[in-house]
Amino acid sequence: MSTGGPRGELTRLLREGGALAAEWVEVFEAVPRGAFLPDVIWPYDMGSGASRVVDRRVDGDAWERAAYADVPVTTQWDDGAHEGPGPGHVPTSSASMPSVVAGMLRDLDVRPGMRVLEVGTGTGWNAGLLAARLGGSGGVVTVEVDEAVAVRARAALVRAGLRAEVVCGDGRDGWAAGAPYDRLIATAGVRALPAAWLEQTRPGGVVLAPWGTHYGNGDALVRLTVRGDGTASGPFLRPVEFMKLRAQRLDWGRFRAHVGPYPGDADTSETAVSLTELGEGRRRMGGTAFVLGLLVPDCAHVLNTAGAGATLWFFDMRPGSRAWASAEFRPGATRALVRQSGTRRLWDEVTRALSWWQAQGTPPVSRFGLTADATGARQVWLDDDAHPVPAPGA
Incomplete structure (x- = not known):
């Protein structure tokens, strides 16, 4: 026809x-x-x-x-x-x-x-x-x-x-x-692979889903093969962007208590890392932000713009933590002002992750993969599951 x-x-x-x-x-x-x-x-x-x-x-x-x-x-x-x-x-x-x-x-x-x-x-x-x-x-x-x-x-x-x-x-x-x-x-985009999906797919079966982290709104399509032990593993295929499962939407209101009187007792420093290096200002489905989300788990970030300036905010999502960081990019300045508060140094983790990714030759999303189990545990790897990506503190 x-x-x-x-x-x-x-x-x-x-x-x-x-x-x-x-x-x-x-x-x-x-x-x-x-x-x-x-x-x-x-x-x-x-x-x-x-x-x-x-x-x-x-x-x-x-x-x-x-x-x-x-x-x-x-x-x-x-x-x-x-x-x-x-x-x-x-x-x-x-x-x-x-x-x-x-x-x-x-x-x-x-x-x-x-x-x-x-x-x-x-x-x-x-x-x-x-x-x-x-x-x-x-x-x-x-x-x-x-x-x-x-x-x-x-x-x-x-x-x-x-x-x-x-x-x-x-x-x-x-x-x-x-x-x-x-x-x-x-x-629908997922931020945590539901246990039921693995349990209800037969060994050898396939789970195909847009997966990502709360670091950004972008997803990547992951193709997981379910194994006999209840785990599933497979590669990311390409960037996509989907509406999120309603149960896994990010509530930005949860971060209101992170930043009290600003900047409070935050430590300050400067950085030469640019917004472009961090994947900001490009198409949202570019690989940089997605990869940073893989390498820096339990972190949400948002870019606020005001006039010609911009501020990147980072928030720790772990229960009980109010750690945050910000990087203020000022018009005409060659270095950004960085502030970090709390026991988790989020800016340091992000820049270490960026350096690691650059040292690998900035591999695309399609070279990364995911292994997950029904408990919610997951491991991100590069090229194959014998090469897990480094922990955020490494």
């Missing part, structure tokens, strides 16, 4: 760009993205970094172009509390970029006869693609935390004649009733 217009153009672009594997072409043509989108959508403009509203009832042609553009499309803001046509504050459900969807399905390596658990139903399009690929065997279970989103996705799948079980629940818990699974795919 072949289609024209924006829908056919999207399939052509995905094939030519290498995101759409040959075995998925027929499925993408048979399961259109637009069949799972609501009348009102907010496509993301990659150039401006902003979302705009498009209403099919007002401009059907514009809606069709947006539905089949290779951009993420927000379908819910603010956990459903948003009202009005304009964008809300925080996007909380979406249809991912088609090239990202196609690439993840290619990496999942799913075949007819398998059982697949999807975490993060969203519009239901991804579950529909999986159901079509499995040939209507009923091997797809998809879990969605938001009841209204789950209801819409279930209805869209029924209209499309596609068989997938839609469960409303916390994807952190997986869905034990359908286990064991051959494949688990998450379409």
Whole structure:
């Protein structure tokens, strides 16, 4: 089957760009993205970094172009509390970029006869693609935390004649009733690999998920193979960025008590390390910040800008700790002013991690990997699991 217009153009672009594997072409043509989108959508403009509203009832042609553009499309803001046509504050459900969807399905390596658990139903399009690929065997279970989103996705799948079980629940818990699974795919970013995902995936099975740290908002797609001892290990494939599991969102309010009367008793120093070296001011999905998050665990950081200046803040996330650090980059200054407070020297850890990464030749995200177990323990490694990355204090 072949289609024209924006829908056919999207399939052509995905094939030519290498995101759409040959075995998925027929499925993408048979399961259109637009069949799972609501009348009102907010496509993301990659150039401006902003979302705009498009209403099919007002401009059907514009809606069709947006539905089949290779951009993420927000379908819910603010956990459903948003009202009005304009964008809300925080996007909380979406249809991912088609090239990202196609690439993840290619990496999942799913075949007819398998059982697949999807975490993060969203519009239901991804579950529909999986159901079509499995040939209507009923091997797809998809879990969605938001009841209204789950209801819409279930209805869209029924209209499309596609068989997938839609469960409303916390994807952190997986869905034990359908286990064991051959494949688990998450379409929400995670900061700690849920034990249930490993427990519900059979040995030899694959967990594919956007994983990252609270150091930044970016993720990297990790492909873990579950082993007989209950652990799972595998490489990071490439940078991505997803909305986070609701249970693992970062509450920035937790750091209000870290910094009292500023700067208080903080130690001061200066640094020649630049914002550019730290990965700031580039695209958020650049590798530097992600790698620093791998090397400096339990650390959140944020960049505040004021006029021509900027301040990087670092906060210790460990229970009971109020350690923090800041680096103030002043206009015209060749060195930044550093302040550190608490027993954990966060700035020192970050700069040691940066130096180590640079000494290795700044290896990309794809050379790192992860080994995890059901207790929450994890080990990050470079090239293979025989080469763990150094501890933050090393």
